[in-house]
Amino acid sequence: MRGPLPGLPTPHPLLHQLPAVxxxxxxxxxxxxxxxxxxxxxxxxxxxxxAYLDPRTAPEDLLAWLAGWVAAEADGEGPVGRRRAVVAGAVARHRQRGTRAGLAAAIRVETGIEPEIRESGATSWSGEPGSALPGSALPRVRVRLRVADAQAVASTRARLERLVATEVPAHVGYEVEVVAADGAGA
Known part of the structure; x- marks a missing residue:
């Protein structure tokens, strides 16, 4: 936490702003x-x-405040470098929010692992009314994450479920699967 520094020199002394008399x-x-x-x-x-408003140089106690400005989740528990990256990339990620690329970017920032994402949605164009809709009737996203440490599977799954719930559109269902790199799942 910052505080006053005794004997801090002023950059613009008031005495030098007055007439010589x-x-x-x-x-x-x-x-x-x-x-x-x-x-x-x-x-x-x-x-x-x-420097205070740049997430790369802001004091640590201001990162949470800056995160609130850009609607980013930068909790005080993670490493400082990761929190700075979350705040610095928040605006760019908001542009992609609700897309596959946006979900993958959010998971990479949170976990540092590249996710496998499958989605059931699709798009198409037709000149005929009443033509079949692409994709499935109930849009769904499946996220699989392979973690190196089998002990971290349960805690990673809980964090990942919270993250996916906030990143996918409200009308889209989702499934989360976290497996150890050796194949044992949770």
Whole structure:
């Protein structure tokens, strides 16, 4: 957590903004130096505002705040690098949300593993009214994830189910399968 730093220098001393006639007045100098000490953190924060708003350089405690701005799930539990990647890529992923590519990207960011995704939907065009619809009547997405550690299968499955539920469109059903790389499933 950030806090005030004692003796922080001001980037723009107020005394230097006054006409020369006030420079050798002890009261003015003391009064303005006290104001400089109060205003220094504010001015330095404003001077560095782009660094605070960039997920690659923002302080750790601001990442959750930035994640809220871009509607990203960047919990405080994961590694900092992964949380920064989630926030930095959130806007691009939102453009793909509800698509197969968007679901795959969300799973890759969350788990670091390439998922196998099968979907039952399809599209087609017909000049005749009443022609058969493509895909199945009930759209469904099947996600399979192969994890290296057989002990992590249950915990990965719970996280993956929550993620898939938020990423697929509301009218689309889904199935999640997490299997160990050796083939044993959960």
């Amino acid at each position: 006030y420079l050798d007045q002890p009261f003015v100098e003391g009064f303005l130096s006290a104001l400089d000490e109060v205003l220094a953190p504010v001015l330095l924060t404003l001077d560095n505002l782009p």
